[in-house]
Amino acid sequence: MKRLLLILIAFAAIGFGYSLQAQVVARVEISRDIDTDQGRITPMGDLGVLRYSFLKKKEKGKNVYKVMHFDTNLKLVNSDSVVVERNMSLDDTISHKGVYYSILRDNRDNFTVVGYNPATHRVTTVNGKFRKKASMRNLVMDDSHIVFSSTEKKLDRLGVINLSTGECHYTDMHFKGVRDQNIFILDNVIIDGKIHALVRFGTDVVLMRLDFDGNFVGQPAILTANLTDHHILTASLSKAGGHYFVTGTYTDKERGDATSIAQGIYFGQFNGEAFTFIKFYNFFDLKNFTQYMSEKGQEKIERNKEKAEKKGKTFSQEYSIVSHEIVEQGGNYYYIGEAYHPVYSMGSGGFIYLSRVIAGYKYTHGFIIKFDREGNVLWDNCFPISHKHLPAYVRRFIHARFSDNQVNALYAFEDKLVSKTFDANSGEVVKDRNEEALKTDSDDEKVKDNNNVDVEYWYGNHFLIFGDQLVKKESTKERRKVYYINKFTVNN
Numbered sequence: 001m002k003r004l005l006l007i008l009i010a011f012a013a014i015g016f017g018y019s020l021q022a023q024v025v026a027r028v029e030i031s032r033d034i035d036t037d038q039g040r041i042t043p044m045g046d047l048g049v050l051r052y053s054f055l056k057k058k059e060k061g062k063n064v065y066k067v068m069h070f071d072t073n074l075k076l077v078n079s080d081s082v083v084v085e086r087n088m089s090l091d092d093t094i095s096h097k098g099v100y101y102s103i104l105r106d107n108r109d110n111f112t113v114v115g116y117n118p119a120t121h122r123v124t125t126v127n128g129k130f131r132k133k134a135s136m137r138n139l140v141m142d143d144s145h146i147v148f149s150s151t152e153k154k155l156d157r158l159g160v161i162n163l164s165t166g167e168c169h170y171t172d173m174h175f176k177g178v179r180d181q182n183i184f185i186l187d188n189v190i191i192d193g194k195i196h197a198l199v200r201f202g203t204d205v206v207l208m209r210l211d212f213d214g215n216f217v218g219q220p221a222i223l224t225a226n227l228t229d230h231h232i233l234t235a236s237l238s239k240a241g242g243h244y245f246v247t248g249t250y251t252d253k254e255r256g257d258a259t260s261i262a263q264g265i266y267f268g269q270f271n272g273e274a275f276t277f278i279k280f281y282n283f284f285d286l287k288n289f290t291q292y293m294s295e296k297g298q299e300k301i302e303r304n305k306e307k308a309e310k311k312g313k314t315f316s317q318e319y320s321i322v323s324h325e326i327v328e329q330g331g332n333y334y335y336i337g338e339a340y341h342p343v344y345s346m347g348s349g350g351f352i353y354l355s356r357v358i359a360g361y362k363y364t365h366g367f368i369i370k371f372d373r374e375g376n377v378l379w380d381n382c383f384p385i386s387h388k389h390l391p392a393y394v395r396r397f398i399h400a401r402f403s404d405n406q407v408n409a410l411y412a413f414e415d416k417l418v419s420k421t422f423d424a425n426s427g428e429v430v431k432d433r434n435e436e437a438l439k440t441d442s443d444d445e446k447v448k449d450n451n452n453v454d455v456e457y458w459y460g461n462h463f464l465i466f467g468d469q470l471v472k473k474e475s476t477k478e479r480r481k482v483y484y485i486n487k488f489t490v491n492n
Contacts, residue, residue, distance in 0.1 A: 360390025379427030
């Protein structure tokens with residue numbers, strides 16, 4: 001992440017009994033005099049890696065957007081650039097069938113979709129109009145469309161961009177008797193050629209299906225029709241192993257809306273119209289959810305649980321959680337979540353008063369849960385997250401791959417990679433390791449400062465680590481400021 005990235009990655013090549021060693025095997029640097037910032041990195045597996053950035057130098061007053069393609073040795077394969085509207089910035093990236101797209105937006109309703117095909121090195125652009133004050137989230141796509149959720153002036157709508165024409169149209173979400181501000185699109189995906197949107201209105205959640213012209217298909221299904229004690233806060237819809245699943249967080253509070261904070265997670269399977277089962281788990285029903293805490297913190301939680309039980313109540317504590325899609329592996333299912341909370345500071349509101357503003361988000365820990373086919377918890381475990389810099393916004397940072405034998409959790413902390421390896425059958429931690437990964441590939445150089453460190457899983461046993469550095473060459477005392485990408489390999 002820009003100040004923190006937690007990655008989950010499993011690969012069978014790393015065995016339980018080996019002593020692991022890691023090293024920087026390739027590196028590329030880009031001068032900070034050329035680009036406006038460190039850019040955005042997109043791994044492409046064994047096809048290499050893409051780097052997106054804006055040049056400091058303008059062309060006739062317009063921005064220049066650059067796409068750089070490096071191979072697996074971080075050697076430059078291709079570099080191309082396009083001229084885009086002034087004040088455009090990179091909003092998001094997405095890929096589909098081997099073509100990689102970036103969505104650029106400005107403050108004058110313009111957007112540009114830049115596509116890059118690593119097989120042909122061809123760059124394409126599509127221009128269109130998108131309301132500048134509207135958000136863009138939950139991006140998914142098929143061969144011809146990008147689908148997303150959007151909020152503008154408390155109105156939620158589903159957007160579709162036609163990649164052939166640049167036309168963008170919307171479908172507004174309205175429910176009779178429900179105020180627009182109480183309607184929110186939780187998730188949208190493309191399944192079997194149709195758009196599926198999970199929409200919360202009030203305390204209910206409904207599944208809507210649409211075609212790519214924004215027309216509703218069939219009847220909506222109210223998934224929460226038979227739920228009385230729990231209220232769904234967040235939801236992620238996925239299809240795995242031929243089944244539809246919804247996962248996310250819930251609260252027991254009567255006001256279960258966007259202002260609530262989660263008390264637990266749920267795991268549900270549905271047949272397209274209704275849940276075939278849904279099971280709810282309080283965070284403190286999980287065996288290892290509090291393992292990130294100090295011993296005193298864990299003891300305090302246990303005392304509070306005992307007090308609540310004596311009164312016939314269930315102890316709960318609220319968390320904000322980033323949920324991920326269900327992953328099917330070996331006939332079982334994995335859920336991954338990351339817990340965080342906002343950190344506030346006092347900001348100036350003028351000459352008269354100070355206001356409390358969010359300074360960033362602190363992540364406390366990630367957790368993983370393994371379910372069987374009926375939604376029963378087979379095991380759970382967690383891993384504390386330590387980080388020096390606070391992310392400026394909430395997003396998913398976890399990337400996951402699983403084998404039948406193990407799962408490895410890895411994240412960047414200052415100049416180290418920290419990881420835990422879990423046994424996939426028992427959930428027990430079988431290995432901890434700590435590796436220096438943010439150095440250069442020269443023994444004569446020393447990194448004096450590291451900022452905006454990001455980590456991405458790449459392919460095999462290789463990772464990408466990138467950010468900006470101040471590097472000192474020891475023999476000459478020369479210093480340079482660079483944006484860098486390191487290829488970091490973990491060997492047995």
